[in-house]
Amino acid sequence: MRDGQLNIESQLNGRHPLQARLENWEETQMNMRMQNYKRTFGMGEPIRRTMEMQIVKETTLMPAVVGTPANIHLDILKNKDLDVDWEDVYTGDDQPLDFHSELEKRMGI
Template sequence: MSLRIVPEEKQLTDAKNTQFGPAAPSAPGVVDTLRSGEAPLSISSKVNNRHPLQSRIEKWDQTQRDLQLETYRRTFGVADPIRREMELNIVKETDFRPTLFGFSAITSPSLDILLNKETTIGWEDIYTGFNDAKPTDFHTEMEKQMGI
């Protein structure tokens, strides 16, 4: 593990045809658009017309998280990052976020605390989505959560 602060530069210079989707069983060199349910894509749009910083920006949060876990591992031992990742997975899987309290599927106070983002304001905190569905009451959400 390294103590990388900035993500490494990984701009695509070449690409295989099946790199961006599953290959068709009958034609291994062609992306299977029928089974994947996605529209056909242009591989040149995935490789060309990309700024060199774009891949670094997309991987910024993960690189910072890896640096933080590596620092915890070197300071407190291997058990601390394992515990933190277990807690994060538990919160991602089982965290109950009622829409009545203004939490969306993206934001969660527990998740923010575990990722050390409780003092930052991001775009997902302000633009929670434009859902036109009528918000349900707390009891209906609890019944749905518990499977009643």
């Protein structure tokens, strides 16, 4: 980079090679975690965790009293329950919904 020379791949794709790694960071970390579970506990553990994550992703939950619903179940399965991300603090919603407003919205009342 200091010499002003870039590799052919970055010239063809029009983006930096590090960008692809950063975009796939979460997936790479999850694959590494599943491989460690497989080595430690056997094949059943990654299969069970993958099934649980799929079930939790498909489940719709009512939102919390303030703000948008955070899927805490998925965060626990991904070991991200203690992390505070940008989306957790700044939800982007101007008006928070409570339980009753969400229920009325879903039932069409």
